Amino acid sequence: MSSLRWTVSDTLVLAMRQLRRIPRQPDLLIGYTIQPVMFVLLFRYVFGGAIATPGFDNYASYLMPGIIVQSIAFGGFVTALAIADDMNKGLIGRFRSLPMSRIAVLSGRAFADIALNALQLVVLIGIGLVVGFGFGTDVLKVLLGILLLLGLGFAFSWVFCLIGLLSGSAETSNAIGFTVIFPLTFASGAFVQPSTMPDGLRQFAEANPFTTLVDATRHLWIGGEAAPANSDVWMSIVWIVAITVVASFLAVRRYRSLAG
Amino acid sequence: MSTDAVIEARGLRRSFGDVHALQGVDLVAPAGSVLGVLGPNGAGKTTAVRILTTLLPPDGGSATVAGLDVVKDAQELRSKIGLAGQYAAVDEYLTGKENLEMVGRLYHLSPAESRSRAKELLEEFDLVDAGGRTAGTYSGGMRRRLDLAAALVMRPPVLFLDEPTTGLDPRSRNSLWQTIEDRVADGTTVLLTTQYLEEADRLADRIAVIDHGQVIAEGTSDELKAKVGGERLDLVLEDEAQAAAATEALAPLADGEPAVDGASLSTPLRQGSGGVVAAVRRLDDAGVGVTDIAVRRPTLDDAFLTLTGRPAEEASTDGEEPA
Known part of the structure; x- marks a missing residue:
């Protein structure tokens, strides 16, 4: 069958489309870089002094894995906006009228997002090192941590593709993203230790997959007694694969049945 | 069939x-x-x-x-098939050339074929100079041309x-x-x-x-x-007040009631009525002055009005389809 070959080819063509667009949208690049840096400064210096994280060298060490996971998850936002924009401008209609793969518009986007997320990672790790974060493990584990985060970004690209296709407008995408994903990232171990939270919220935060991802990153980057392995790395991989499979299935199904 | x-x-x-x-x-x-x-x-x-x-x-x-x-x-x-829509479906962050090459690749042309086809189409659609600019900088007409060019990539x-x-x-x-x-x-x-x-x-x-x-x-x-009938006679009166006199004078030539709008009068003509010459003679005899007079074939506007009972421009939108 040559259909797999064309799926790969179509995906590459559309990934290239997205990569070409990146340097031509400076406003988007600012959102990807300046905004997370402001979050880091806010948490590190405004709230950080009041947050105790026993076992960690300083709050920056505790914070950085959390804020990076949040930023990566949120980076997908731009994906939802772009997909909604493509629908409104008729581009999705054009793509759907072409004899191309039915998954390529979305998979091309998801693969191109890896480049954006890598850029964001570089910026965030850079600012993290400036504000007092330090790696405490070996190169292999640091790289594994980076792979895990890029995997998370890939999974969330599919989630946001689905949100963009379902909402059909930038405003609705925004509303869905902020009311669902924003609270989920805060009700986790990303910024404070769940043991300080009241009953109910604490259990939720401990079970939250964002906590699992953040703890896995802490283990791979900081290690030691403060960030033990537990089952977090494996569970993170399971979460990433599960989110990717479910979200991509639903997104492609939605794409096929669009009305335009 | x-x-x-x-x-x-x-x-x-x-x-x-x-x-x-x-x-x-x-x-x-x-x-x-x-x-x-x-x-x-x-x-x-x-x-x-x-x-x-x-x-x-x-x-x-x-x-x-x-x-x-x-x-x-x-x-x-x-x-x-090629499809060009009312929304000019081009990527405004890509150049005209990049847009056409992308569509070529998605029709599964080789990179070289996509490039040469894009070049041909830019020439054909008078977009050579604009081919290296992003489509976001194009005028409405240029975007439509690019959109149509994209629909024609595969001939x-x-x-x-x-x-x-x-x-x-x-x-x-x-x-x-x-x-x-x-x-x-x-x-x-x-x-x-x-x-x-x-x-x-x-x-x-x-x-x-x-x-x-x-x-x-x-x-x-x-x-x-x-379906709307034969030719129509359109005329503009010197004096609005003479509309009734004009209608009466033209009655033997007319095939139905005229439409009067201020000084303008439009009436369907009976087959073989003698057209504008007969009309001018009759209006002259009746002492009706006209500033303009012409016979014209019915337009599709007239056809639409007759078929739907309302003008095309004022047609209702109650069957609005989702975007």
Whole structure:
């Protein structure tokens, strides 16, 4: 069958489309870089002094894995906006009228997002090192941590593709993203230790997959007694694969049945 | 079924919730012809195009394009058609050249073929100078040209144009019409939707008038005009107060009541009435002064008014289809 070959080819063509667009949208690049840096400064210096994280060298060490996971998850936002924009401008209609793969518009986007997320990672790790974060493990584990985060970004690209296709407008995408994903990232171990939270919220935060991802990153980057392995790395991989499979299935199904 | 029909739809139905966008639409376009689908906003034109271009499955009825079923053979059909829509569907962050090359690759042309085809089309559509600029910097007319060029990358035998000139200035419209006529001269079969009667009149071999999801008339431009009767006499009076006198003087020539609007008067003429010469003589005898007088063939505007009971411009939009 040559259909797999064309799926790969179509995906590459559309990934290239997205990569070409990146340097031509400076406003988007600012959102990807300046905004997370402001979050880091806010948490590190405004709230950080009041947050105790026993076992960690300083709050920056505790914070950085959390804020990076949040930023990566949120980076997908731009994906939802772009997909909604493509629908409104008729581009999705054009793509759907072409004899191309039915998954390529979305998979091309998801693969191109890896480049954006890598850029964001570089910026965030850079600012993290400036504000007092330090790696405490070996190169292999640091790289594994980076792979895990890029995997998370890939999974969330599919989630946001689905949100963009379902909402059909930038405003609705925004509303869905902020009311669902924003609270989920805060009700986790990303910024404070769940043991300080009241009953109910604490259990939720401990079970939250964002906590699992953040703890896995802490283990791979900081290690030691403060960030033990537990089952977090494996569970993170399971979460990433599960989110990717479910979200991509639903997104492609939605794409096929669009009305335009 | 006729054997040489390249586009053939039978009893197409499609609803969106309570909105019945198409209620049993038949459309036929023989090879190499232009079928104009004419109707007001919300008549169902875009829904019909979406079904015929495989973007939307019909609720009922069937359709074939280039001999391929729009549902069963959808993927194969997509390589035989080009679609240009009322929204100029180009990526505004890509250059004109990049847009065309991308579409070429997605039609599964090789990178080299995509490049050479893009170059040809930029030349053909007078976009060579703009080819290296992002489409976001283009004027409305240039974007439409790029959109149409993208639809023609594969030299498709069947072309669907959904309101290709809506919102364009007259000069851009004329140049787009010329391009479409060139395609037709090369043997491309075209289905064109439009709200502009003038556009259907100029481009289409046959016209299907669609309203509230149904074809209410079908035929050549001349056949549709014939439904409204023969020639019309239009005149402008020197003095509005003489409208009644003018109506009386012209009564023997007229085929029905005239429409009076201030000093303007328009009346259908009886066959063989003697036309403008007879009219001028009678008005003169009655002492009615006119500043302007002309006989004209009925326009599609007149046809639309007669067929739907309302002018095309004021047509209701209660069958509005989702964007």
